[in-house]
Amino acid sequence: MKKRIVIIGAGPGGYVAAVHAAHLGAEVTLIEKKAIGGTCLNVGCIPTKVLLHTADLLNTLKSDAKRIGVLVDNVRLDWKALMRRKNLTVSRLGTGTLELVKSNGIEYVEGAARILSPQKVEASGHTFDADAIIIATGSVPDVPDLPGYDLDGVITSDEALSLDQPPASMVVSGGGIIGMEFAAAYAAFGTQVTVVVTSPEVLRNLDTDIALILRKALEKKGVAFQTSCSIPKVEKSNGALKLFLETPEGNQELVTEKLLVAKGRKPYTEGLGLEALGIQTKRGRIVTDKHMQTNVPNVYAIGDCVNDYMLAHVASREGEVAAENIMGNVVEIDYLTTPGAIYTSPEIATVGLMEKEAQERGIAFKVGRFPLASNGKSMITGDTSGVVKVIADEATQKIIGVQMVGGPATDMIAEGALALHFKATPEDLVHTIHAHPTVSESVMEAAANVFAQAIHTPKK
Incomplete structure (x- = not known):
């Protein structure tokens, strides 16, 4: 007799779990109260990347076309056409x-x-x-309960994808991935963007050298930054928003057309009946084991409602793991090879440990770096401000982390994830022939530089 699985939520976790369970022979019901594809497809990964792709092309045509031998006059944005393309893609x-x-x-x-x-x-x-239930209900933007945060003009990433036109000015509150991507996009669209963050630096989960490359690139494109700063109150002022800032130098005021609140997301489990079932939660997140099962037998949970990653590809893998275990196979989730990707210009991608994380864990390690300024393909494209870092454990010689800035980093990071999955050493990457000229050669060169042996790094 077939197992019956009911899955709640048809985002990248839910629908992947459904398809995989069906492949394994289950009878599956998939329930969705909004639109199939969840946050990722409708108001997340996909539409934001449509905007960022156009933003990148605009930047190239405005600032780099003449250098590469292309003469273009009167380059301008057709916002309505961009919105149509975004909606059609979704x-x-x-x-x-x-x-x-x-x-x-x-x-x-x-x-x-x-x-x-x-x-x-x-x-x-x-x-x-x-016979089993999988909860895959995702997350929603987390908006602070502060004075004025309910005013017109205060928006989340959901609304930022469907504005009538780019605003003249926008303050982005939050220096994480969502904030950086929207800051990059709207700056390219002609908006005067200011990023306000409570921490001393943006992208605080990254190593500082990596985060600074992106910050400097955005500053060159006109984005302003105010760090170690909070916005405890917002008021209306002559049709605009007046923000009250608390900074290390004292209180300040800032007037803007839009305030984009990009302070992260929170799990969405409203109306499911978790309390009545006794399903354990922690800080709003459903608690699961490594098989994605909750404390209630045969009830599983995956995706944004479970963990801090809040990444579509993590939700998809968790969905596969849950389906496997329901169908009798013992499979555990492994977050070690989870890549992170930021689709700004330059792109950033990481997998495994950062240098600071390795230090916090007391791991002795070596780092190989290779600048894209020394890479042939990067010289051709003009994208030379980035770097590739390979981090290896001194004791085991295994690769424990890879970081990339620039080029098609979000595509190339799969090589780093594969290296971690197979417990590869830097030598394994060095001995793998990489096509020339490609930006991916920088991964091979960075691996070689763990031992100071990269071919295209001058001896000091």
Whole structure:
């Protein structure tokens, strides 16, 4: 008899879990109360990258076209056309995802779900029996409960994707990935952008040298930064927003058209009935084991409602792990090879440990660096401000971290993830022939520089 699995949420965690479970022979019902694809497809990964792609092209045409031998006059943004392209991309991917789900024999139900018991889920006026349940309800923007944060003009990343036109000015509150990506995009669209962060530096989870490369690049494009600063209050002022800032130099005021609150996201589990079931949570997140199972047998949870990563690719892998365990295979989630990607210009990508994390853990390590300024393909494209870092454990010689800035870093990081997965050494990367000329040669050269042996690094 087939196992029946009910999955709540059809984002990159939920629909991947559904398809994988169907491949393994389960009878699957997938329930979604908004749009298939979740945050990632509709108001996250996909639409933001559409904006960032256009922003990158604009920057190239405005500042770099003449250098590469292209003469372009009157370069300007067609905002309405960009919005149409964004919406069309989202629509096409949504249609394709729904067709994918249905082609695998999965029952797709539109409506809000409530868990009645570990064996029953209610949605859209029907009750669905289940041998196992997977909760994949995602997250929502986290907006502080502070004076004025409910005013018109105070927006989240959701609204920033669908404005009527680029604002003349925007303050971005938050220096994480979401804040940096929107700052980069809107600066290219002609908005005067100021980034306000409470920490001394942006992207505080990264090593400082990596974060500074991006900050300097954005400053060259007109983005201003105010660090160690908070915005405890917002007021309306002559049709604009007046922000009250607390800074190390004292209180200040800043007037802007839009305030983008990019302070992170919080799990969304409203209305599921977790409390009645006794499902354990911690700081709003559902607690699971390495098999993605909650403290209630046969109830699993994946994605943004579970962990701090809040990445689509993590949710997808967790969905596969949950499906495997429900179907009788013992599989554990491994976050070691989780890549992080920031789609600014320059791009940033990381996997494994940062230098500061290795130091905090007391690991003796060596670092190999290779600047993109010494890479042939980067010289061709003009994207030479970045660097590749390979971090290796001195005792085991295994690679424990890879960081990249510049070039197609978000695509290249897969090599670093693979190296960590197979417990590779820097020599393994060095002995792998890389095509020339490619930016990926910089990974090989950085690995060689763990031992100060990169071919294209001058001897000191």
